[in-house]
Amino acid sequence: MNITVETTIAAPIERVWSAWTTPEDITQWNAASDDWHTTRASVDLRVGGTFSSRMEAKDGSMGFDFSGTYTKIEHHQLIECEFGGRTLRVEFLTGPNGVTVRETFEAEQTHSEEQQRAGWQSILDNFARHVEGKTTA
Template identity: 50%
Template sequence: METTTHSPITIEATVNAPVAKVWEYWNSPEHITQWCAASDDWHAPYSDNDPRTGGTFKTTMAAKDGSFSFDFGGEYSNVVDNQLMEYAMGDGRKVKVVFEDQGDSTRIIETFDPENQNPIEMQRGGWQAILDNFKRHTETN
């Protein structure tokens, strides 16, 4: 079987909230279930998160019509509160999330290894949509 290796993908957003609030909303299951979806016809009915080095996480992402769902999860390899999260997903792909404290706002830079099944732009768009949902949720709650 031939595998294709792609360069990591980076997305980002600036959230108009202090880093402590951004960190809390990023990591609290009660908030994750409110923002972790790429479109309005999907939702996250379940989330469990232990945001520490060696901790694990799992979020169920599901179509609202019940036609499909999957678990997104992994293990944290490096966590620095309010600054950095690095983890490996269940399939071994790596993700790095940097939280840059800018006073009244926080810049989030997320870099992830793409999978080989879907086009790169589709993956970038999906992850960016989830990050944009996070931004909206955090700024309005």
């Protein structure tokens, strides 16, 4: 089963793409809730290159690495990758109101579809706020 989440960001594609693919930016937005953060990130943005983000609870109680390999890249348009035996497709769609970022990913079996959708959407919403220069509440 695939799950899709998306948001539209009022910013130019160059800024959106850069924030998605720059480790320093990723550590600023890559969290589903205020009690989590990304402590480090790496990006080798090329087909066959890898990415990794270390996500941790701020209280130190748990953490995990989210990593994978890029399988397709179309500059300013598309990033596809595999992670943990699953796939992710990220589309960057430029329109009159900015850039719509649409993520489609293969669901995993541990958490419900609702939990996965909510978590991924929350991270994407944080991404939009970061790119637009807004802080979270």
